[in-house]
Amino acid sequence: MYRDRWLLSSVLLLTTLLWAYDTSAAPKGGYGAKLVKLRSEVSALSAELTRLRGSEQGEQRALQARKKELALLLDAELLRIKTIEARLTKAKARETSGADKRKGLKTAVLAGVASLRQTVQRSLPYRRKERLAALDELVTRLKAGRVDGETAALTLWRLTEDEVRLTMLIEGGERAVRIAGVERLVPVVRLGMLTLYTDLGQGRYGRLLRGKDGRWRHERIVGERARKQLRALFHALHRQVREGAYSLPIPFDALGRGGQS
Numbered sequence: 633m634y635r636d637r638w639l640l641s642s643v644l645l646l647t648t649l650l651w652a653y654d655t656s657a658a659p660k661g662g663y664g665a666k667l668v669k670l671r672s673e674v675s676a677l678s679a680e681l682t683r684l685r686g687s688e689q690g691e692q693r694a695l696q697a698r699k700k701e702l703a704l705l706l707d708a709e710l711l712r713i714k715t716i717e718a719r720l721t722k723a724k725a726r727e728t729s730g731a732d733k734r735k736g737l738k739t740a741v742l743a744g745v746a747s748l749r750q751t752v753q754r755s756l757p758y759r760r761k762e763r764l765a766a767l768d769e770l771v772t773r774l775k776a777g778r779v780d781g782e783t784a785a786l787t788l789w790r791l792t793e794d795e796v797r798l799t800m801l802i803e804g805g806e807r808a809v810r811i812a813g814v815e816r817l818v819p820v821v822r823l824g825m826l827t828l829y830t831d832l833g834q835g836r837y838g839r840l841l842r843g844k845d846g847r848w849r850h851e852r853i854v855g856e857r858a859r860k861q862l863r864a865l866f867h868a869l870h871r872q873v874r875e876g877a878y879s880l881p882i883p884f885d886a887l888g889r890g891g892q893s
Contacts (some may be wrong), residue, residue, distance in 0.1 A: 690751055697752045737781030738774060744772055744788050751795065755839065756825045757848050758807070760796070765790055804869035811838065811850045821865055823880065837862040839881075853881060 637638045642655045745767050770791070774784045804820045808815050809830055819831040828840040830850065853859060858881035865880065 659818055662862050672738075722794065734781045738786060741774060741781060741784045742771065744785075748788070748792060748795065752848060754842075755795075755798075756826060756828060756842075758822055760826070762770075763791075763795070765801070799826075802811070809840070809850060819866060821862075821869060826882075829865070831862070835859060835863070857881075 675726065677684070689783070689796070749767050751765065752760060752767070770779075770784060770787050772831075773779045801822070801824065805820060806817055807820045807828070808817050809820065810816075811818070811830070818833075821829045830838040830840075832838055832852075837859055838850050839853060840848050840850055842848050853862065861879050863880055
């Protein structure tokens with residue numbers, strides 16, 4: 633830039649001097665030669681100035697083109713950033729919605745566990761500690777975040793199905809039963825979750841019934857017909873006969889219909 637100004641000033645100065653000095657009127661000799669030389673230098677400086685001006689204009693055009701290119705790149709980058717921000721906003725909205733759903737599912741699972749727990753506590757005291765422990769473990773893991781709501785819901789569904797299966801099975805074996813205030817290991821037959829028959833030995837039998845206060849108690853079966861029915865049932869299960877028709881002393885009170893066995 634400074635060089636251009638210097639060249640322009642020099643050319644103007646020399647041009648003014650040349651116009652002011654008429655070569656035809658100049659004396660012959662040294663001054664004429666100097667004047668010719670000066671004109672030559674002016675022509676060279678003028679050509680150099682023209683070249684520099686052309687080069688500067690070319691650089692300016694290149695800078696303008698580069699400026700437009702950078703502006704386009706900036707616009708594209710801003711558009712990409714806005715697109716990413718929009719995607720992040722949608723993702724956060726989905727995450728918030730998902731968190732609300734998970735929270736709602738967790739609440740529903742805890743309510744379901746509480747309801748099933750009440751059912752287990754009221755039901756026949758058969759492996760009750762194990763069944764309640766499974767529910768307690770599910771609640772602990774869910775509250776601690778070791779399982780998500782979906783997994784907890786599936787676990788609750790499985791435990792509910794287990795409870796339903798218990799109501800449909802007749803099962804024999806030996807269990808510890810509280811009889812007259814004393815825990816005794818005796819042969820038993822579980823009739824779903826309705827009652828538990830006990831073989832007390834020497835032709836004596838009993839069963840668990842739930843009283844009006846909701847507590848389960850063991851009572852002796854005294855009817856001869858009922859004892860014969862239970863003798864046949866225990867004998868069949870002892871021989872592992874799983875199929876057949878049996879007459880049993882059904883506890884109608886347990887069914888909620890009143891009556892006697």
